[in-house]
Amino acid sequence: MRESILSKYMKITKVEALEKIAKRIRMNIIQEIYYAKSGHPGGSLSIADILTVLYFNEMHINEKEPQAEGRDKLVLSKGHASSALYAVLAEKGYFPKEELVSFRNISSNLQGHPDMNKVAGVDMTTGSLGQGLSVANGMALASKMDQRGNRVYCILGDGELQEGQIWEAAMTSSKYELDNLCVIVDCNNLQLTGKTEEIKNLNYEDIEQKFRCFGFNTNIIDGHNIEAILDAFSKAEMCKNKPTAIITKTVKGKGVSFMENNPNWHGKAPNDEEYRKAIEELSVEK
Amino acid sequence: MDNEEKIATRESFGRALSELKENRIVVLDADLDSSTKTEYFKKLYPDRFIQNGIAEADMIGTAAGLAACGKIPFASTFSAFATGRCYDQIRTSIAYPKLNVKICGTHSGITVGEDGATHQMLEDISLMRSLPNMTVISPADDISTKALVNKIARYEGPVYLRLSRMNTPVIYKDDEKFEIGKGKQIGDGKDATIFSTGDVVAECIKAQELLKNENINIRVVDMYSIKPIDTELILKCASETKVLFSVEDHNIIGGLGTAIADILCEQCPKKLIKMGIPDCFGHSGRPSDLMKYFGIDANSIVEKIKEEIN
Numbered sequence: 001m002r003e004s005i006l007s008k009y010m011k012i013t014k015v016e017a018l019e020k021i022a023k024r025i026r027m028n029i030i031q032e033i034y035y036a037k038s039g040h041p042g043g044s045l046s047i048a049d050i051l052t053v054l055y056f057n058e059m060h061i062n063e064k065e066p067q068a069e070g071r072d073k074l075v076l077s078k079g080h081a082s083s084a085l086y087a088v089l090a091e092k093g094y095f096p097k098e099e100l101v102s103f104r105n106i107s108s109n110l111q112g113h114p115d116m117n118k119v120a121g122v123d124m125t126t127g128s129l130g131q132g133l134s135v136a137n138g139m140a141l142a143s144k145m146d147q148r149g150n151r152v153y154c155i156l157g158d159g160e161l162q163e164g165q166i167w168e169a170a171m172t173s174s175k176y177e178l179d180n181l182c183v184i185v186d187c188n189n190l191q192l193t194g195k196t197e198e199i200k201n202l203n204y205e206d207i208e209q210k211f212r213c214f215g216f217n218t219n220i221i222d223g224h225n226i227e228a229i230l231d232a233f234s235k236a237e238m239c240k241n242k243p244t245a246i247i248t249k250t251v252k253g254k255g256v257s258f259m260e261n262n263p264n265w266h267g268k269a270p271n272d273e274e275y276r277k278a279i280e281e282l283s284v285e286k
Numbered sequence: 287m288d289n290e291e292k293i294a295t296r297e298s299f300g301r302a303l304s305e306l307k308e309n310r311i312v313v314l315d316a317d318l319d320s321s322t323k324t325e326y327f328k329k330l331y332p333d334r335f336i337q338n339g340i341a342e343a344d345m346i347g348t349a350a351g352l353a354a355c356g357k358i359p360f361a362s363t364f365s366a367f368a369t370g371r372c373y374d375q376i377r378t379s380i381a382y383p384k385l386n387v388k389i390c391g392t393h394s395g396i397t398v399g400e401d402g403a404t405h406q407m408l409e410d411i412s413l414m415r416s417l418p419n420m421t422v423i424s425p426a427d428d429i430s431t432k433a434l435v436n437k438i439a440r441y442e443g444p445v446y447l448r449l450s451r452m453n454t455p456v457i458y459k460d461d462e463k464f465e466i467g468k469g470k471q472i473g474d475g476k477d478a479t480i481f482s483t484g485d486v487v488a489e490c491i492k493a494q495e496l497l498k499n500e501n502i503n504i505r506v507v508d509m510y511s512i513k514p515i516d517t518e519l520i521l522k523c524a525s526e527t528k529v530l531f532s533v534e535d536h537n538i539i540g541g542l543g544t545a546i547a548d549i550l551c552e553q554c555p556k557k558l559i560k561m562g563i564p565d566c567f568g569h570s571g572r573p574s575d576l577m578k579y580f581g582i583d584a585n586s587i588v589e590k591i592k593e594e595i596n
Contacts, residue, residue, distance in 0.1 A: 069356070116354070116383050124354060125383035128374050134344045135379055138351020138359075141336065145312070145357070165375070168341035172348060176336075 014057070015226045021091065022052040022226070026255045027282045028087035028100055034275040036104035039112070042265040044084035046188040046223070046250040047155055051088045053229045054153055063093040066120040070148045073123040073139050077132020078157035078186065079113040080267070085122065086110050094121035130163025132156065133183065137172045140181040140243075151237070155184045158207060159191030162200045167214065173243040174215025182236045183216070183245040186223065188252035190263045204247050211245035223248025256281055292453035295485065296392040298431035299449050300326045303360060306439050309334070312352050314361040316342045321451075322362040322392045346372040346389070350379035353386045358439060364398075365391025365448060366407035373413055380444045381417040388438050389414075390447045394424075395535030396563060396580060397452035397485050397573040406568035411483075412540025414446040415513045421466060422513040424448040424542075426487035429458035430470075430510055437466055450485040450535075452573045457488060457508070469516035471523070475503030478591055479523040482533040483509045483542045489577065490533050492584035497591060504591065509542055520549050529594050530558045533582055538562040559594055561587065 025048045033039035055061070059072040076085050083103060090097045102108035109118040113127030124135050136154035143150045156166065173181055187204040189196045197203040204220060212218045217239040221228040229248070236244035252266070253259030256278045270278055300323020303313060314336040319325040328335040336352075338345035342363050349359035361368070368391035369376070380387045391410055398406045415422045423438060423445060425431040431449070438445045457472075464470070469481075473494055482490040490506045497504055507523060509515065524530060530550070532543035543560035550556050563580055577583035581590065 073354075075351075124351070125378065128378040131343075131347050131350075131375055131379050134347020134375075135351035135354070137344075138348040138353070138357075139355050140351075141312075141348065142352050142355030142357050145333070146355075165341075165343040165347065168338075168344035169347065171341070172338060172344055 011227070015230070018052055018056055018226045021056055022049045023282055024091055025052055025084065025087045027279060028090060028097070029083045030256065030270065030275065030278045030282065032083045032086060032100045032103040033269045035101040037269045038104060039083050039269055040080040040267045041259055041270070042190065042252040043078060043157060043186065043188065044081040045254045045256065045259065046252050047081055047084050047186050048254065049224050049226060050155065050184055050186070050229060050248060051084055053226060053233065055088045055092050057230065058233045059153070060150065063121065066094060070150050072151045072153065075124045075132040075136040075139070075152070075154045076114055076126055077154055078129065078160050079126030082112065082114045085114055086119065089119065089121040092121070095119065129157070129160045130165040133166050133169035133173065136181055137169055137176070137178060140178040141176060143180055144178070149180070151180045151182060153182050153184065155186060158185060158187040158189060158196045158202055159199070161185070161202055161207060170211065170214040170216070177241045178243045179240050181243040182233065183243065185245060185247050186250050187247055188250045190252045190261065190266065192263065192266050194263060204249050208247045211247070215242065216245040217242045218245050218247060220247045220249065223250035224254055292455050293428045294451055294453045295425055295427065295431040295449040296323050296451060298428040299390060299392070299435055299447070300324055302432040302435035303327045304330050306436070308358065308439060310356060310358045311439065312336060312357045312359045314338055314345045314349050314359055316340055316345045316363040316367065318363050322390070324362050342367045342371050343375045346375040347379050349387045350385050358386055358388070360388045360390055362390040362392065364405060364407070365394035365410045366405055369410040369413050369446065370407065377417060381419045384419045384443055386442055386444070388445045388447060390449060392449040393451045394448045395450060395485060396568040396576045397450055397535055399452070399573040399576065400570050402570035403567040408537040408563045408568060409540065410446070410448060411512055411536050411542065415545060419444055420513065421445045422448070423466065423510060424483040424512055425510045426484055426508050427454060427457040429456060429460060429462055430464050433462070433464040434510065437464065441466060448484060452485055454485050455488045457491065464510060467511050467514040467516060469511065469519045470508040471519065472506040472508060473504065475505045476527050477502050477595060478504040478529040478531060479507055479527040480504060480531045480533055480587065481507045481509050481520070481542060481546050483512060484535055486533050486535045486577070486582050489582060489584045490587060493587035493591065496584060496588045502591065502595060512542055512545055515545050515549065517549050520546055521554050524550060524554045524556050530556060531591065532558060532560050532562070533587060534562040535582060536562055537565055539565050559590070561590060
């Protein structure tokens with residue numbers, strides 16, 4: 001009994017700590033895009049909590065050894081959310097946080113879309129949608145061949161599922177029983193020109209069903225609930241002989257009131273006033 | 287050469303691949319391993335063979351992921367699908383990140399024959415050589431294919447290997463050496479140079495023999511390395527011979543002829559007569575009939591050279 005109270009307490013502390021980090025990640029994202037005067041805030045903010053849990057709790061990684069063999073890897077298939085990945089990598093210490101303001105600048109390594117050869121901690125170059133799951137499969141297969149046991153995470157956008165290659169790859173994931181692979185689908189239900197469920201009849205329930213039919217262990221969670229994300233990752237790790245797809249219900253632009261659920265914030269930067277307001281909102285302690 | 291053993295470069299590729307003693311090699315195929323000849327590797331090393339099914343884009347991506355983890359993937363399918371269908375996957379997931387993937391396209395060119403235009407890839411050299419970081423290798427016979435499969439396995443970086451379905455004569459001796467970035471000069475005639483690549487090099491050599499009987503002495507240069515290309519050899523032949531020709535089983539736009547013209551126009555302006563598929567799609571037929579139709583068989587080459595020289 002005492003133990004369970006203790007573990008509950010530790011979990012609450014862990015969740016609170018991760019929530020605080022996620023807030024800093026969101027501030028980093030806004031800062032990057034504000035200074036770059038371009039970028040993709042909506043889809044970056046929607047994966048901030050997932051990335052926080054991955055890099056600060058889940059993944060077996062060492063920022064001092066970004067190329068270590070046998071590390072866990074992440075493929076950010078929706079590469080336009082690069083600002084979120086850089087935000088978390090800088091926060092983790094892969095490179096100085098001061099570099100974030102150089103995002104998208106000609107003298108910067110922080111490219112508009114992630115480049116694995118330019119930024120420490122970026123495990124795969126992405127940008128053209130639909131390719132990440134195949135790559136993650138290749139990484140998971142290599143890990144199996146070498147009997148290393150490292151895990152591979154792949155973040156897909158819901159709009160990205162309109163790319164056919166995702167489903168080619170999904171068949172490969174289940175055929176090779178890649179239980180060291182965990183797919184996270186960011187279901188914010190918005191893409192550049194409108195609602196994902198209207199553009200291609202894809203809502204989070206359809207998505208869950210599709211991945212299940214393709215042989216995945218699936219789970220639908222709130223993608224902004226740290227505790228739920230933690231639980232989903234530990235369940236994924238326990239599942240054997242099947243890849244896992246965690247369908248996360250998210251809010252595009254999450255954390256900045258005027259960006260939330262607004263497709264206009266898919267790919268634009270805040271002006272001075274909006275920047276000030278966004279940082280102010282994110283600075284408020286709960 | 288007619289009486290000699292003939293073998294398709296896809297066959298040589300499959301055999302060489304299965305003989306590579308390097309356990310980081312992983313072979314991927316898209317339901318064509320009996321045609322691409324990766325089946326030999328599959329039989330020997332089933333644990334290092336990935337069957338992606340009829341999903342070429344997925345195969346290319348999987349290969350990229352394997353390479354990112356230190357494997358040496360050889361991804362194989364028909365060149366039409368390997369390069370055309372997967373251009374963007376190659377561009378974003380292999381060439382840009384400079385991952386160590388060998389893309390092996392068999393059934394290139396019109397010599398595919400009866401399957402017709404959809405399967406006769408005539409733009410692959412053009413597509414692949416315009417990609418930064420990409421090496422493009424196009425061997426002409428059994429010996430060079432085997433040697434170059436070994437070379438590219440040891441080379442670190444993305445490679446496109448262009449192979450053929452049609453059986454072709456063995457040109458080289460067993461101990462002949464081949465280097466990425468070099469070409470191979472055959473003969474030292476000064477009347478003309480034919481630069482060629484892949485399965486039509488043998489036709490050029492036949493043409494060379496036929497022309498000899500008419501006292502026209504030419505040299506053939508096997509440009510098995512299209513990128514990087516042997517600039518020095520091109521310039522040497524341009525200065526030593528009167529007329530320059532290129533012969534290729536590929537669209538005359540963007541292929542070997544274009545690559546040579548790029549060098550000539552900047553460093554040694556000289557007329558180059560490009561022979562190949564004249565910016566059109568192929569069609570069904572026997573490979574020998576198609577080569578004749580498109581003017582890249584030995585007799586057509588002879589006629590064209592005589593016409594230009596006289």
